[in-house]
Amino acid sequence: MDLFFQQLINGLSLGSLYALIAVGYTVVYGIVQLINFAHGEIFMIGAFGSFATWTVMGSPTDWPATGSLLILLPVMILGGMAASISVALLTERFAYRPLRNAPRLAPLISAIGVSVFLQEFVRLFYGRIPGLPDAKSSIPFPAINGITGEIIQIGGVTIQMSAVFTVGALAVSTAFLWFFVNRTRTGRAMIATSQDPDTARLMGINVDRVIMAAFAVGAALAAIAGVAHGLTNGNIGFRMGFLAGLKAFTAAVLGGIGNINGAVVGGLVLGVAEAMATSFIPGQLGSSAWKDVWAFVLLILVLVFRPQGLLGAKVVDRA
C-alpha cells in the first residue's frame, strides 16, 4: 500500500508539471487554433531564465530557508517568467502573426522551426553570455534551502518538498487562472475571442492584444514549471523542453484541447497513469520500459471513446 501512495505522489508531482505546461498549449489553441509546438522550448527558456536570475543574484547557496522561500525562489520564478514571456511574445510577433491568415499548416511548420531555433540558440549562445555556464550539456540547477533535499516522511511514503512545491504551484496557478479568465476584462475578452474572433473584434476587442495575453499566460505557467522541473530533477538542459512539451501536449489533448480545466485534469491523469503503470501492471508489460506505452494507450482509448477529451474541448464547434 505504501508503494501505491508513493507512486500516487510521484504521479501527481509529474502530472502537475505536465499540467502547468499543458495550459499553455490549450490557451493558445483555444484562441488561435495553433498548436504551438515551440511551447516546450518556452518552458525550457523559463528554467534557463530563472537560472540566469539566480546567477545575477550572485549564485547564493547559503540563504536560510525562510529567505530562500520568500525572496530567492519568487525572484527566480519572476526572472524565469520575464524570460519566457518575452520570448513567447517575440515568437508570436515574428513567427506566428505574419502567418495569422495563412493555411493552418504554415504556422505549425513555423512553430517547429521556432522550437529547433530556440533549442540551438540556448545550446550555442547561453554560455556566451558573461557569467553563465555553457549549456551544451546539462547544468545543475541551484539548490534552494527549504526545498532541495527536504522530505516529509509519512509512514513508508516519502514526499519530497520539490513535489509539494510542484503540486502547490499548480493549485495556485489554476486558482489564479480561473480568476483571470472569469473575473477580468482581458479574461472575458479571451473567452469572447475564442468563441468568435470576428464578432469579438466587432465588439471592440483588440484581438491582437488578447492573443498576446494568451501567449503570456501560457509562458508564465511554463516558467513556473521550468523552476519546478529544476528543483525536482536537479538539472536543466537545452533538450528538456522536447519530451516535456510532447507529454504536455498529450495531456492537453487528453483533457480536451482548448479547455483549461481539461489541461489540468489531463496532466494529472497522464502523470499518475505513468507512475502507476511502472508499478502495478504485472509481468513483463509492467516494467518501467512500458510506462509511456500505457500512457499513450490511455490517450488512444480516450480519443476513441471520447474524442472531445475528458472534459470536452470548448471550441471544437468553431471553424
Added chain:
Amino acid sequence: MNKRTFKLAGVAILASTLALAGCGARTDAGTGGATGTKVAKIGVIAPLSGDLSAMGLGIKNSVDLAIKQANASNAIPGWKLELAAEDDQATPDVGKNAATKLASDDAVVGIVGTLNSGVAQSTIPVLDAAKIVQVSPANTNPSLTKGADYLTAPKRSNANYFRTCTTDDVQGPFAAQYLLGTGVKKVATIHDKTPYGQGLVTEFAKAFTAGGGTVVGAETINPDDDNFSAVVSKVKAVAPEAIYYGGVYSEAGPLSKQAKAAGLKVPLMGGDGIYDGNFMKLGGTDGDLATSVGAPVETLASAKAFLDGYKAGGYTDGYSAYGAYAYDAANSIIAALKTSLASAADAKSARAGTITAMSSVAFEGATGKVAFDQYGDSVSRVLTVYKVSGGAWKAEKTGELK
C-alpha cells in the same frame, strides 16, 4: 573529454602503425653496401584533430616512441621502421579514407588504431582486404572481435584485427565480483535500453546471480527522461543494497541524485560510460562506483619504462588514457615483424606473415602481459573499479577478471 561523445563515436583508437619510409627511403638500400636498410612503416589512424585529439595524439606519440626505441636497439636487423600517422577525426568515413590511403602505401605493414569502435568498423574491412594487421589500443566494443552475436555465438569476423585493451563484456562481471566481494547480495539493475547499457546489465546480472547474489529488480529508463521518480520508488520498494546502472553519465548523475533524494541511499554503480567528471557535476555522489578498462597507468610498475621514455621523448601532448595501450600495440606489431620481415624481400610481401605471427606474440608490456586469444582480444583482462570520493573518482580496486 566528453565521455558520451567518446562512447557514441565508438571508442576505438586506430593506432595504425605505418612502417615504411616511402619517399624518404634510401632507394639503393638492400642492393649495395653493408649500411643498406629497407624501410617498413607502422601507421596510426586516430583522431588527431577535434574533441578527441588529446587521446589521438597520445596514441600517435606512444607509437612514435615504440618505433624510435625499436630503431635504436636495431630490433629488426636490416630494416628501419617509420611512423605514418593519419587523422580519422573520430569519423568512420574519414577513417575509411585514411585506411585506404595507408593500404595503398606498399611500405605499410601494420596499423595501430582506431580510438573509436565505430571508426574501426569501417577501417577493419579495408585493411583486411590488404592483409594489413590492425591493433587497437582502445576499441571496447566486443562485436569487433567476436561478431554481432558475441554473447551467444562468438565468431571471429576479421583475422587482421587485434586489440590490447579490455572489452565492455567483461565490465559487468567485474562489477558483479566487486559488489559480491564487498558483501552486497541484493542489487537492482536499471539500463537505458541502448546496446551498451543493456549489454552491461545482462552480463552483470548473469555473473551476479552466478556468484550467489540476487537481482531484486530490473528496470529501464528512457535516455531522454529527466524524472526518474516512478522507477526510483519501484526500486526502493524492493530494498536493494546497490543499483547497477547500464548507461552513460548524463542520466546516471541525475538518477543517483534523485534516488538519494527519495531516500534510496545506496551506491549506484556503472561502467566506463559514467566514469567521467561530469557524473559528479550532474548529481553523482560519494560512494558511487564505476568500472573502467585497464589499470591507472601511473600505478603500474611495468609502465615505468614507458612513462620515463615518454617524458624523455619530449612530446608536447600527454600520453592520455590510451598511450600505454598504443605503446603495447605498436610493440606487438614490432614483435610480429621480427618474424615476418626476417625472410621478406619487401614490406608488402610481409603483410600476411605479420598477421600470422601476431597470434604467437607474447611479451611483458607497459600494461602487463601482451598476448592475444583466438578472437584477437587481449588475454589480459584488467579492469579498475573507481569510487567517487570527495567529489572525484579515485581508483578503488584494480584486478583481473577471473
